[in-house]
Amino acid sequence: MLSFWLSSGARAEELLGLCHGDYDFGEHTLVVTSKGTRNRDLIPASADAFVWLALYMREGQPASPGDRVWWTLHPKNRRPLEYAAARQMFARAxxxxxxxxxxxxxxxxxxxxxIADPAFTLVDVQTVLRHVNVTTTTIYTQPRMEDVLQKVLEHYARPPQEAPGIEPEYDGAALRELLGLPE
Known part of the structure; x- marks a missing residue:
């Protein structure tokens, strides 16, 4: 589950509601019920997440399409994993x-x-997260301090550039007078 949450951007409840038949191992996609609209939305996830899903499914009981994917591990009271139990499990970890x-x-x-990956546009991330407005997605565009520090260090490591001079085809004296520059 962790790999899906980290690679798909799915909300906790969306992933917990995943049923057999709602995933495609070949396309690396999930179909989740969106929080706000209750639409069935297609979202991508990493290949690693699908490897973990295959391993999880190999350990579990046979399932039919429509059965929930994630279950509690309690042998006497096995039931679909709900948000409160997932949150508690996560809190213990x-x-x-x-x-x-x-x-x-x-x-x-x-x-x-x-967003940190230059291959993604802000609209790409908006689409994956299924935000209605791109402005909601912009909250994730905050620069990381280590990136800003690196850019500042690179800036000061570059030699200063010379100010551009006056092109020969212009009358230098007239330009200096026009711009109020010293002779």
């Missing part, structure tokens, strides 16, 4: 790792990774 992420932070991370 966070405690062991000493980190403080939410499931929604994974969607933000996916968006920030896509």
């Amino acid at each position: 966070q405690k062991k790792l000493g980190s403080n992420w939410t499931l929604h932070d994974l969607r933000h991370t996916a968006a920030e990774r896509m």
